[in-house]
Amino acid sequence: MTKKDFIIVGIILILGGLLLVSRYFFRRDDGVFAQITCLFGVTTFSLDDDLIFTLPSNENIVFEIRDGQIAFLESDCPDKVCVHVGFLRRVGQMAVCLPNNTVLAILGEDADSAGIDLFVKNR
Amino acid sequence: MVDVKKITFMGMMLAMVFVLLLIERAMPALPMLPPQFSKIGLANVIVMYVFFFVGKKDAFVMVGLKALFGFLLRGPVAGLLSFSGGVFSVIIMLVLFFMFRQRISYVIYSVAGAIGFNVGQLVVACIFLWDFRLFVFYFPVLIITGAVFGTVTGMFLKIIIPAFNRINGG
Numbered sequence: 001m002t003k004k005d006f007i008i009v010g011i012i013l014i015l016g017g018l019l020l021v022s023r024y025f026f027r028r029d030d031g032v033f034a035q036i037t038c039l040f041g042v043t044t045f046s047l048d049d050d051l052i053f054t055l056p057s058n059e060n061i062v063f064e065i066r067d068g069q070i071a072f073l074e075s076d077c078p079d080k081v082c083v084h085v086g087f088l089r090r091v092g093q094m095a096v097c098l099p100n101n102t103v104l105a106i107l108g109e110d111a112d113s114a115g116i117d118l119f120v121k122n123r
Numbered sequence: 124m125v126d127v128k129k130i131t132f133m134g135m136m137l138a139m140v141f142v143l144l145l146i147e148r149a150m151p152a153l154p155m156l157p158p159q160f161s162k163i164g165l166a167n168v169i170v171m172y173v174f175f176f177v178g179k180k181d182a183f184v185m186v187g188l189k190a191l192f193g194f195l196l197r198g199p200v201a202g203l204l205s206f207s208g209g210v211f212s213v214i215i216m217l218v219l220f221f222m223f224r225q226r227i228s229y230v231i232y233s234v235a236g237a238i239g240f241n242v243g244q245l246v247v248a249c250i251f252l253w254d255f256r257l258f259v260f261y262f263p264v265l266i267i268t269g270a271v272f273g274t275v276t277g278m279f280l281k282i283i284i285p286a287f288n289r290i291n292g293g
Contacts (some may be wrong), residue, residue: 001278009270012234016266037254059216070129078198081174094260099200103254 008109029091031106036063038102045070068109070096070104127248132291133181136173140166140189163272164237168280170209171233172287182213203251204244210242213238233277238269
């Protein structure tokens with residue numbers, strides 16, 4: 001690697017690092033709602049109540065809300081990327097299950113808590 | 124005129140892509156990183172070699188075949204992501220090539236290609252899910268992993284170029 005390469009890669013790394021650090025610096029609030037977007041629409045859950053549930057669009061995806069955090073507990077997708085993300089608690093955090101077309105996002109107090117209510121199944 | 128030598132060489136390169144993909148699948152995910160970001164992208168070394176030493180069009184062909192392999196092995200979503208990432212990375216490298224030619228090193232091409240691959244995948248994933256918050260959320264991580272793994276694959280490319288040139292040119 002030449003000096004020029006080091007400088008260019010270094011600049012990219014610093015820019016990426018700054019973006020990453022700034023986000024964690026500014027958005028540290030604990031989430032209030034979990035928003036789940038799936039094929040059937042958008043639904044919002046309070047993170048206050050512990051719950052284990054599945055979605056009507058796919059009963060093989062299981063979510064767990066515990067201690068103000070939410071995670072993909074189980075999924076039938078091949079790569080399990082969504083499950084590996086683990087528990088989310090801070091505003092702005094997201095987890096995705098691409099094969100199942102499902103997005104999980106953490107929202108703050110200002111979120112529209114009404115959303116569209118989906119029928120969910122307790123597990 | 125059918126160029127038998129070129130077809131044979133591309134076939135060998137494709138076999139290398141398959142082997143590298145399998146090796147990479149067998150490697151454990153790096154700690155501290157979500158598994159979807161801990162892929163080094165070793166197979167892209169072959170795509171880059173084809174890009175620089177066989178032909179620009181052939182690099183697109185290689186990306187398509189690689190995505191087809193991903194589709195057969197890991198399903199339509201993985202195939203689509205591999206295709207979009209691969210095509211976008213080759214487009215980025217092509218733009219850089221027309222702008223800078225030999226003035227920038229393979230490592231820089233590789234870093235640009237790796238970031239391009241990540242961004243292409245992310246854009247298509249965002250369109251697929253119709254949720255563009257994902258782009259903002261994942262963008263910094265993709266830049267950093269692209270820069271790091273792009274450097275690694277760029278160095279790897281430098282190592283294999285003389286060996287591959289012996290097969291290709293002989």
